[in-house]
Amino acid sequence: MHGTDETARRLLDSSARLSRDPETEIDWEAPLGDGYGLSPEWSTLYGTAYWEELNEAQRRELTRHEAASVASTGIWFELILQQLILRDVYSLNPASAEFQWSLTEIADECRHSIMFARLTGRLVDVEYRPRALARELGRAFKTLARGETAYAAILVAEEVLDVMQRDWMRDRRVAPMVRTVNHIHVVEESRHMVFAREETRQRLVGAGGARRWTSALLIAVVADVILTSMVTRAVYANAGLDADRAVREARANEHHRALLRSSCANLMDFLGEVGLLTPAATRVYRRTGLR
Secondary structure: OOOOHHHHHHHHHHHHHHOOOHHHHOOOOOOOOOOEOOOHHHOOOOOOHHHHHOOHHHHHHHHHHHHHHHHHHHHHHHHHHHHHHHHHOOOOOOOOHHHHHHHHHHHHHHHHHHHHHHHHHHHOOOOOOOOHHHHHHHHHHHHHOOHHHHHHHHHHHHHHHHHHHHHHHHOOOEOHHHHHHHHHHHHHHHHHHHHHHHHHHHHOOOOOHHHHHHHHHHHHHHHHHHHHHHOOHHHHHHOOOOHHHHHHHHHOOHHHHHHHHHHOHHHHHHHHHOOOOOHHHHHHHHHHOOO
């Protein structure tokens, strides 16, 4: 059985009251101003020697490219998410709250993808996409993922982006348009995360140890691919930095890893609660910086 109709009905009611429309709520023609693309503390270089050498204009430009790359990664995974959910509800009763909520979530994600696409066009004049290997892995995942593997992976992607955007939407150093986009996304994704948690719990009812071990490891690998796709080498080059040095310092940046760990503590607690935080999966999360 899919997630409870009671949860789905509650989310449908919330959506009817609180859904947002980026087309009408955001003035897409407004000047972007001189704000950052994301909170400086969330920059992959913040806390490094390289960051200290950058002037204010260089820091602002870097964060705009980082924000555009993160948004593009968000679009990529939202496209995967939509296909996972469509396939999952293919045989559901259209009269059920679960079916109707699932289509509501897909509609939300369509708006979010358009919103992110418009934002990236305002932030930078280059295109960002995950590397080719990540795109092909995503193509396989959206075709093969089932049950808790699909929904927990959706949850991981949504939670990681959520914790970042909650900081960015409150930070007045961030450009107003970016703050509004982040706020809309956070409000609507909160419903999606409730549903993903409920579905993950439901799908694991009666699951054996081998299945949990396999699912846990696959979900951790998905998290690793998503995190490593968010800010790629091209970001540093397009921001006018020494890409080789920037990549080295970003990979060794303990400040950024600590920020990810502390922000994803609730996510890790949930995965542990439902039996998806095995030793093998934990090793992957540690490599990624989430544990």
